[in-house]
Amino acid sequence: MPSPVVLAPMAGVTNVAFRTLCRQLEQEMVGTVSGLYVCEMVTARALVERHPVTMHMTTFAPEESPRSLQLYTVDPANTYAAAKMIADEGLADHIDMNFGCPVPKVTRRGGGAALPYKRKLFGQIVAAAVRATEGTTIPVTVKFRVGIDDEHLTFLDAGRIAEQEGAAAVALHARTAAQRYSGAADWDRIAALKQHVRSIPVLGNGDIFDASDALAMMAATGCDGVVIGRGCLGRPWLFAELSAAFTGAPAPTPPNLGAVADIIRRHAVLLADHFGEDKGMRDIRKHVAWYLHGFPAGSDVRRALALVKTLDELDRLLGNLEASAPFPEVGSGPRGRQGSPSKVSLPEGWLDDPDDCTVPEGADAMHSGG
Incomplete structure (x- = not known):
């Protein structure tokens, strides 16, 4: 490709x-x-x-x-x-x-x-x-x-x-x-x-x-x-x-804040179409924090967006953003949780025999999506 x-x-x-x-x-x-x-x-x-x-x-x-x-x-x-x-x-x-x-x-x-x-x-x-x-x-x-x-x-x-x-x-x-x-x-x-x-x-x-x-x-x-x-x-x-x-x-x-606000709105509409407005708005909340990373948005607007419940409310809050703000230099780079190293949780005796073909008990009952 x-x-x-x-x-x-x-x-x-x-x-x-x-x-x-x-x-x-x-x-x-x-x-x-x-x-x-x-x-x-x-x-x-x-x-x-x-x-x-x-x-x-x-x-x-x-x-x-x-x-x-x-x-x-x-x-x-x-x-x-x-x-x-x-x-x-x-x-x-x-x-x-x-x-x-x-x-x-x-x-x-x-x-x-x-x-x-x-x-x-x-x-x-x-x-x-x-x-x-x-x-x-x-x-x-x-x-x-x-x-x-x-x-x-x-x-x-x-x-x-x-x-x-x-x-x-x-x-x-x-x-x-x-x-x-x-x-x-x-x-x-x-x-x-x-x-x-x-x-x-x-x-x-x-x-x-x-x-x-x-x-x-x-x-x-x-x-x-x-x-x-x-x-x-x-x-x-x-x-x-x-x-x-x-x-x-x-x-x-790179998009300025106004263009990013438009993209957030498009994303929210797509989520509402897939999940319904209530679940779609709950889902967009985490994305908003990533979208606004590095932009001057203000703590009050960020808090309100983290609780947004409807598309109309989202529109109103996005309208409060400074549309001309340029894409920030810190907008690139690592995103999401970095976490820290830790010992891996494994079934008892998992490392004993790499050739063991026993299917792990209960592992296939995991919910989709992780």
């Missing part, structure tokens, strides 16, 4: 409203839509059981193409059933698999970033998804982290196994689960994976907050594309900037 950029699935963020906004802004600012925008993570078991919340999360816009869906899974049988359902019912055009989540409630059950340590089980899960989509045009890709911690690195084995089992591409978040989102991503690990995995694309993830960061990662590591997570929080136009950087087009002008 012209812009080798992927929107990382983020719980409570990358729903159809946010993806639609990102795609619209890319089209408006650079005249094309070339990135891959991935849906929030859904749990394989919940999908197969057709849980209403999970099914609603798989909503795609009519014009959205390709439709990309990320599965959280720990069980080869559920993986096969979910991937087969996606293929048979035409629910998506691409399946990504999540083995990178570092959240304790996930890893303590052996899921997410904990699972690639179990090499054989990991391979069986990837193979199940690939087998379920045979004969279709649906590619299966796999995202994982460097490892559980510095003593238990798994990324090279995970890349090799995913490649052998038929994955179409792999993506590496260049942090361990123990790091969560703290410290610096180790791009050297991405370079090492690129050298280790030769027959399929390798994408890099971690500390890409501006277009220049994406270009720097690809130059430093030789990776084939980049995955954008926290860098786009409150900046859905980042994908337009990335598209311009990769295609050599003029960089879009």
